[in-house]
Amino acid sequence: METNKTMRETTINLPETKAEAKEKAPLLNSSKAIAILEPPNRGTKKGIAIGDFVLRLCTIGATLGATVTMGNAGAVAPFTTRFLRFEAQFNDIPTFVFFMVANGIVTGYLFLSLPFSTICIVRPLAKAPRIFLVIFDTAMTGLTLASASAVASIVYLAHNGNPNTNWLPFCQQFGDFCSSTSGAMVGSLLAGTLFMTIIILSAFALKRN
Numbered sequence: 001m002e003t004n005k006t007m008r009e010t011t012i013n014l015p016e017t018k019a020e021a022k023e024k025a026p027l028l029n030s031s032k033a034i035a036i037l038e039p040p041n042r043g044t045k046k047g048i049a050i051g052d053f054v055l056r057l058c059t060i061g062a063t064l065g066a067t068v069t070m071g072n073a074g075a076v077a078p079f080t081t082r083f084l085r086f087e088a089q090f091n092d093i094p095t096f097v098f099f100m101v102a103n104g105i106v107t108g109y110l111f112l113s114l115p116f117s118t119i120c121i122v123r124p125l126a127k128a129p130r131i132f133l134v135i136f137d138t139a140m141t142g143l144t145l146a147s148a149s150a151v152a153s154i155v156y157l158a159h160n161g162n163p164n165t166n167w168l169p170f171c172q173q174f175g176d177f178c179s180s181t182s183g184a185m186v187g188s189l190l191a192g193t194l195f196m197t198i199i200i201l202s203a204f205a206l207k208r209n
Contacts, residue, residue: 045124059194066187067103073180102147141195148188
């Protein structure tokens with residue numbers, strides 16, 4: 001009798017199934033679950049992407065302003081007579097033509113880069129668009145600074161001349177022309193500085209944490 005009673009009171013502990021364990025598991029708050037799954041540097045990279053977009057808009061303004069200013073550079077000498085007309089235009093100097101074309105190309109690239117910068121804002125962890133932008137940003141930075149440096153040498157000679165080679169300054173005769181070219185050069189140098197800032201931000205965004 002005692003043996004039968006013991007057999008009746010004996011219980012068999014079976015392991016819980018996955019379904020039962022899932023039912024008993026505590027439900028996590030959805031916001032906390034997202035915070036756990038989301039990488040900690042996502043917000044930082046998104047902020048960098050927004051800064052990148054704003055800097056690109058500023059760079060577009062600088063390069064576009066430099067291009068338009070150089071294209072409108074021109075002046076007529078004050079000692080023009082009825083038979084002689086002394087006029088200075090940007091296309092009289094090949095360096096200025098190169099400057100305008102280079103800044104026009106850079107401006108077009110910046111407009112085309114805005115969708116890629118937007119993708120970086122929507123998907124901050126995506127690396128492919130950032131790498132694409134870094135490569136072409138570096139090339140455009142070199143083109144921008146090269147054109148600005150070439151114009152800087154011509155502008156310096158226009159203001160100061162070169163007594164060793166008997167090159168006389170002509171900005172006194174063509175003041176408006178020199179002012180326009182100098183302003184365009186400053187805008188291009190500003191664009192090059194903004195480009196370098198953009199590249200630095202992209203490098204930080206690509207950095208692994």
